[in-house]
Amino acid sequence: MTSEPAPPGARPALRPLRPLRPLWSFWRPLAGAAGTGAVLTLTAAALNTTSLPLSRGLAALSALLLLGSYWVAAPWFIARSETWHRVITYVPMTAYVTAVGLVVAAALSFLPDDPMTAGSALLMIWIFHIGGGIREPTSFAYERLRGRLTWAAALQVAAMCCGTVGAVCLIRTLPVPGRYAPAVFAACLSVVIGLVVSSKKVFERVRKLATQLDDRAENLERHLTRLSRGAAADRDQLRNAAEDAWDDLHRTLRNKVETGFHLYGTSVLPPARLRTLAALVTEAIANPGGSAYREVTERLTVIRAACTSKIDTVA
Secondary structure: OOOOOOOOOOOOOOOOOOOOOOHHHHHHHHHHHHHHHHHHHHHHHHHHOOOHHHHHHHHHHHHHHHHHHHHHHHHHHHOOOHHHHHHHOOHHHHHHHHHHHHHHHHHHHHOOOOHHHHHHHHHHHHHHHHOOOOOOOOOOOOOOHHHHHHHHHHHHHHHHHHHHHHHHHHHHOOOOOHHHHHHHHHHHHHHHHHHHHHHHHHHHHHHHHHHHHHHHHHHHHHHHHHHHHOOHHHHHHHHHHHHHHHHHHHHHHOOEOOOOOOOOOOEOOOHHHHHHHHHHHHHHHHOOOOHHHHHHHHHHHHHHHHHHHHOOOOO
């Protein structure tokens, strides 16, 4: 039975209002926001106090509160809808960068009077970074690839700078006799030169990685298209070529963005998303021209678009 059309000039029926959710259901974002506010307050107090033990205690408490706030709020953030993710996707990274900046500012404030504390704090930033640092949500892994190729290298170089300055501060505080001062200066200078060289290699690595991703994604897309449009008699040869192209791309996707060490670093694609892509490619090769083929080509197009600004064939 169809509904009768509304008479001319009649007001459209109002949609029923959605029931309000109880306040306690938002405890995760509220707790995360309260914890972040407490971190900012404690950090400001640590910067303003003249008591060194109190400042160290407040800094340690701020770090613990920051980790706790992230642990509490992360499940709420990951469970949001696509619109929410696209609006607040920058929040965790912004909070992480802000927290690191506050720690660096606090360390630099201690540098003239207490270089040992300043150097230790800067080294801790580097250790925290290589220990895992910030973990972005695994959703929208393809859409976030462009930003991942940018901020992963930038944060790696920033952490290396903190570690280098921290190491130089600690070296300069060693009780070394005056006759060894030139050797200490040479050691500090070599550490700084190593930082410059390593930073250059990080950005070169990202450009090479983006170039290879674009090239191998295009190669796989081309072979899948030939397989879907090729004659039945040539299917075996075309399948073998597509499998070889996927093997090349798969090896590239398993790399870390900013480092060659597989124990830490930012993956090009999260492992779960890479396994899903591998299953889709396998299905697209087994059933040419099907829905898996169209889905794979869409994802390969997004990967190539993310790498466009980083392509450097002579890097």
